[in-house]
């Protein structure tokens with residue numbers, strides 16, 4: 006694995022340990038302050054200590070520290086880089102972690118391979134035939150039967166759950182202070198989930214406060230999308246009512262989820278496009294994940310519209326892109342920025358179980 010100073014060579018060595026960053030960070034607990042200590046460990050090349058340090062996950066990349074750092078050592082970006090390296094280190098198999106971790110070039114493969122896979126499957130199943138129906142009469146289930154969706158996505162979901170559990174288990178075991186944990190995991194998980202749901206900590210960020218609302222709407226958009234998918238399964242199997250018309254209440258849940266995801270994605274994209282480098286630069290891995298979410302959301306919206314408004318060939322083409330992007334999004338869970346859902350949550354539970362006092 007790369008050493009941390011290989012990732013941020015210049016900025017790390019500019020730090021002269023004044024501790025301004027730890028003082029201004031609203032999220033740094035008194036008994037486990039960051040990021041000054043992590044800057045020192047990075048300068049010393051103490052990779053193993055950094056990679057098992059729970060504190061790097063309490064950081065929400067607001068960059069209040071980076072803005073105030075008198076040496077432009079960019080501590081927020083350094084912590085972000087450490088988190089990316091931890092995700093890569095815990096990856097099973099490691100080569101997939103490296104592939105997602107080098108998203109600067111591999112995004113073509115990560116999006117292109119699932120697209121080719123879907124085209125090959127559809128060619129084998131129906132010769133890529135598109136129904137010759139007028140606009141509004143297209144049923145995607147006739148092009149991509151449900152059994153085919155299950156054949157592709159069920160094994161993928163099983164793989165993702167298994168490797169995520171393996172990575173999470175390695176991470177949980179590796180965290181410093183594990184011997185001091187007290188109490189039940191589930192009892193401590195509940196308040197952590199509430200904190201994530203309300204974005205209480207994120208709300209303390211000042212310099213890049215706009216990221217909070219983008220993140221908030223993305224998280225709740227994903228939750229709403231999960232509910233919409235469950236309702237679609239209910240409509241298909243319990244109510245025998247499929248495809249759903251646009252005005253159906255279940256469809257509205259999906260539409261609300263799409264709006265939340267679009268709003269969240271655009272808010273974060275707006276923050277990224279701001280040409281204020283003092284707020285810290287996003288990495289290629291961050292940008293790849295955001296781009297992937299936007300491709301999933303917009304291709305989903307166009308798929309829905311396409312059923313009524315586009316020629317069948319165009320609508321089916323967009324649908325296949327949507328399926329391919331969902332495949333990549335699922336697969337990215339243990340390997341990309343997406344994985345912070347698991348690792349940050351575990352670190353926050355660890356924080357409570359070891360008695361570290363969150364601010």
Ligand code: SF4
Nearest residue numbers: 020021023024026074
């Ligand atoms: S990163 Fe900047 S603010 Fe933090 S200790 Fe180093 S020089 Fe000081």
Ligand code: SF4
Nearest residue numbers: 030064067068070081
């Ligand atoms: S980026 Fe924000 S949360 Fe992270 S260490 Fe800096 S001030 Fe604290």
